[in-house]
Amino acid sequence: MRTLLACAATVLLALALPVRAQEEPNSLLARYLSEGDAGLKAALRAELLKLSPEKLHELMAALPCPGEGRGELSVSLRCPDGFERSYYLRVPRAYDASRSWPLMVVLHGGVNGASAGAGPAAVSAWLASLSDAQRESLFFLAPSADCESTTIQARWWRDGGMKNIRAMLADVKRRYHIDDDRVFLTGQSDGGSGTWAAAFRRPDDYAGFFPMVGHPLVPATDRTSAYFENLKGCSLYNISGGLDPVYPGSEVSKIVGEINSVGPKVLHKNYEKAGHDLSFADVELPRIFSEYLSAWKRDLLARQLDWSTEQAKFGSRAWLEILETKELDRDYNKCPKATPRGTGVVRIDLGIRVPTPTTPEELDGPITVRHIEPGSVADTMGVKVGDTVIKVDGKKVTGLDEINAALRNKGAGKEISLTVLRDGEEKTLSGKFPPLEKDPPSGRVLGSWSPGQVELKTHNVTRLRVRLAPEMVDAKGEVRIKVNGKEAFKGRPPQDVAMMLDQFEASFDRKWPFTAVVTVDVVESMKGK
Numbered sequence: 001m002r003t004l005l006a007c008a009a010t011v012l013l014a015l016a017l018p019v020r021a022q023e024e025p026n027s028l029l030a031r032y033l034s035e036g037d038a039g040l041k042a043a044l045r046a047e048l049l050k051l052s053p054e055k056l057h058e059l060m061a062a063l064p065c066p067g068e069g070r071g072e073l074s075v076s077l078r079c080p081d082g083f084e085r086s087y088y089l090r091v092p093r094a095y096d097a098s099r100s101w102p103l104m105v106v107l108h109g110g111v112n113g114a115s116a117g118a119g120p121a122a123v124s125a126w127l128a129s130l131s132d133a134q135r136e137s138l139f140f141l142a143p144s145a146d147c148e149s150t151t152i153q154a155r156w157w158r159d160g161g162m163k164n165i166r167a168m169l170a171d172v173k174r175r176y177h178i179d180d181d182r183v184f185l186t187g188q189s190d191g192g193s194g195t196w197a198a199a200f201r202r203p204d205d206y207a208g209f210f211p212m213v214g215h216p217l218v219p220a221t222d223r224t225s226a227y228f229e230n231l232k233g234c235s236l237y238n239i240s241g242g243l244d245p246v247y248p249g250s251e252v253s254k255i256v257g258e259i260n261s262v263g264p265k266v267l268h269k270n271y272e273k274a275g276h277d278l279s280f281a282d283v284e285l286p287r288i289f290s291e292y293l294s295a296w297k298r299d300l301l302a303r304q305l306d307w308s309t310e311q312a313k314f315g316s317r318a319w320l321e322i323l324e325t326k327e328l329d330r331d332y333n334k335c336p337k338a339t340p341r342g343t344g345v346v347r348i349d350l351g352i353r354v355p356t357p358t359t360p361e362e363l364d365g366p367i368t369v370r371h372i373e374p375g376s377v378a379d380t381m382g383v384k385v386g387d388t389v390i391k392v393d394g395k396k397v398t399g400l401d402e403i404n405a406a407l408r409n410k411g412a413g414k415e416i417s418l419t420v421l422r423d424g425e426e427k428t429l430s431g432k433f434p435p436l437e438k439d440p441p442s443g444r445v446l447g448s449w450s451p452g453q454v455e456l457k458t459h460n461v462t463r464l465r466v467r468l469a470p471e472m473v474d475a476k477g478e479v480r481i482k483v484n485g486k487e488a489f490k491g492r493p494p495q496d497v498a499m500m501l502d503q504f505e506a507s508f509d510r511k512w513p514f515t516a517v518v519t520v521d522v523v524e525s526m527k528g529k
Contacts, residue, residue, distance in 0.1 A: 029059040033174075033505060049497050053515035056500055060510045065097045067175035072120070077171050079164045081153065087168045088119035088142040090127075091176065092135075100179035102293060103139040105169060105206075107187030107194045111145045111155050119144050122191060125278045129285040138293070139178065143168045152349050152373055156187070156194025157219030159313055162202050166507065169205060173508035180511040181298040186210035188278060189246070192238075193218035199234050200226045201314045205507070208235035208296040210288055213276050215247040216255050220342035225439070227308040228341055230317070231264035235296040238266060239284055241274030249274075258341075263306070300513055301469060308338035308444040315443075319472070319514065320456075321465040325443030328460050332526055334484040335457035338442035350407065350416075351376020352383060366390075367403060369420075381431035383418065390426070391419035412436040454481045456488075462522055467514035468493050481518060488525035489518045 032044040048056065073089045092101065106126065108118035119142030127135055143165050145154045153160040172178060185206045187195045192214020199209045200216075201224060216238075220226050238256060240249035249270035256268040271280045300318045307317040315322035351373035367389045372379050391397060392406040393416060410416060413435045419428045443461035447454065452474030454466055466481055466489075473479045473493065481489040493516035503512050 029056075029063055033063075045501070048501055051497060053495050053497060053500060056497055057515075060504055063510070065175060065177040067091070067095070067097070067177075070095060075168075075171065077168055079167050081160055081164065085144050085154075085164065085168075086119075087144055087171075088123060088140075089172060090123060090140040092137065092139065094136060095176065097177045100177050100182075101139055102137070102182035102184070103141055103169075103172065103178050104293075105165065105183065105185045106140060106142045107156050107165075107185070107191030108142065108145070109187070109189030109191050111161075111190040111194065118142075122188060125188075125281045126285055129281045130289060131286070134286065134289050139172065139176065141169060141172055152351070152376075155222060156190065157197030157201075157222060157224045161194065162198060165198075166202075166205060170506065170508045173510075180509045182207050182293070182296075183298070184208050184210065184293065184296070186212065187214065188212045189214060189276065190218075196226070196238075197224055199236050200224075200230050201309075202316075203230075203234055204298075204300065204316065204318060205509070207298040208237070208292060210237050210239070210292075212239045212278060213241050213244055213247060213274075214238075215252060216259070217342060218247075220340075223439075225310060225340035225342065225442070227338055227442070227444075228259045228262050228264065229306045229338075229444075230308055231259060231266060232306045233299070233302050233304070234264060234266075235292070236264075236266045237288065237292065238268045239280060240268070240270045241276060241279075242270055242272035243275045246276045298511075300511075301471060303448060303450070305445070305447040307447075308340075308442055310338075310340065310440045310442040319449070319467045319469070320445060320447050321467065322443050322445060322461055322463075323465055323519070324463040325441050325460050326462045327441045328462070328523070332484070332523060333459040335444055335446045335459050337459045338444035340439075340442055349373075349376065350383075350418075351378040352389075367397070367399065377416070377431045377433055378418075381418065381429040383420065383429060384422065387420035387422050387427075389418055390421050391417075391428075393417050394419070452479055454479060456481070456483045456520075458484060458522055464520050464522060466518045466520065467499075468516040468518065469513040470515060471513070473516075479518075481520065483520055483522055483525050486526050486528065488520045488522075493518050 028044065028048060032041060032048055035041040035044055070091045070093050073091060074086055075089055076084055076086050079085050095101065106122045108122040110118065123140045123142050126140065145156065145161060154164055155161045169183065183206050185195050185198055192211035195209050195211035196214060196216045197219035198206065217226055240247065240252040242249040253268060253270050256266050259266050274280050302318055305317055305320050307320055307322065309315045309322050310325060312323055352369045369383060369385055369387045372383055372385060389397060389403060392403060397403050397406060410433060412433055415430065415432045417428055417430045419426055441460045444459045445461055445464060446457045449472055451472065468479060478492050480487065495515055496517045499517055500515060503509065
């Protein structure tokens with residue numbers, strides 16, 4: 001009897017929750033997003049999935065933005081990798097939730113161990129260069145990559161780093177009324193290189209990019225390939241320093257020329273007398289604000305796309321998603337092949353973290369290990385927290401610069417020895433960097449659409465997905481999708497409210513326009529199946 005009563009109570013709870021959802025439709029989405037109980041959340045989700053795409057869009061647009069803080073805020077967030085990180089947020093004093101606001105994401109430099117204050121410092125150049133009216137007309141978000149045990153994986157250009165940035169951006173959108181079509185990304189040094197990487201690999205959250213004294217191909221040294229063609233249709237303005245000893249402006253200018261030779265229209269300026277700094281800030285930052293922030297807007301319904309990837313996690317661009325790549329016969333390849341670009345150099349990591357030097361003396365001083373990344377080379381060698389590194393391959397090192405110089409001569413598959421001072425005794429430890437894993441083949445898709453028609457040409461792509469917005473179908477609500485000249489789909493595309501809900505929960509993007517999706521097996525469609 002007790003079991004029957006418990007079952008009955010469960011059924012009544014499950015029945016009662018949808019009834020409440022029907023009585024309060026405008027709060028249904030808010031309740032779902034805030035619900036912590038898995039069972040109740042599943043019941044709310046089931047109710048949301050009954051809604052039409054139009055109704056769900058209506059609920060998204062009407063979702064309250066309860067943000068109350070103004071001025072400079074420090075916010076802590078549990079990121080997708082499970083670690084707590086803080087981000088800096090500057091909210092305009094006159095913030096009014098009745099209208100949407102533009103936002104600038106600013107990535108700090110020194111991604112491998114920057115201090116907790118790196119985010120606010122990165123924003124400070126903007127605040128110092130803009131007028132008060134300009135400063136108070138947009139939000140500034142400065143993510144932090146700093147977190148014990150995850151610095152390497154949280155580099156801006158790695159998948160983990162990009163996901164962390166997106167989670168912080170989504171957290172801001174959850175609380176404040178941000179204009180999804182006017183979010184911009186900038187950064188200096190490593191932050192500039194991370195800005196390039198987002199433009200190459202995951203641009204859909206942004207209206208434009210402003211990398212500064214970074215390098216387009218630094219991410220490629222860390223196994224994040226750059227495809228120049230991916231920048232077609234991307235709004236990007238790069239600034240370099242002619243005297244920059246780290247990323248010389250002449251070198252970056254040459255690469256930008258190569259990028260533009262294949263179709264993109266990247267804007268670029270090389271300040272001949274600037275170094276690895278923002279000495280041009282007083283001129284350039286106000287100009288960026290006045291010339292680009294109002295003119296550039298995100299376009300997820302671009303009529304033409306050219307997208308390449310070797311990994312499905314970087315396969316999404318606007319209405320197209322590459323799900324799988326594979327070496328295919330030329331009969332299945334009807335567009336030019338993808339060409340990943342790089343420097344021929346791949347970064348290697350010991351996997352140790354040391355206190356960030358703040359003075360020249362600390363930079364040249366003893367290197368004491370503060371943290372070891374699990375599974376890294378240092379971990380397998382037996383390096384311990386508290387060890388002081390005094391030799392690399394038998395040669396004495398007296399500072400971080402000398403260790404980094406020694407590592408530049410290393411590569412995948414190479415052996416290394418470290419001599420450390422531990423409890424007053426010297427210990428020599430040996431290890432080997434792992435060999436490089438072979439990347440999957442790069443796939444490429446050239447796509448275009450007009451109402452009721454989507455045309456795709458592919459190279460080494462076996463599966464893909466087409467997301468469809470109401471503007472992309474004909475007057476009957478139907479669409480015809482052709483892949484490499486063969487009809488892959490014709491008819492009314494299936495509405496996908498689950499896709500819409502998942503996307504919103506991950507991004508809080510109120511203007512994401514897609515309501516239907518069609519998945520295509522390229523090989524089978526070309527066989528006529």
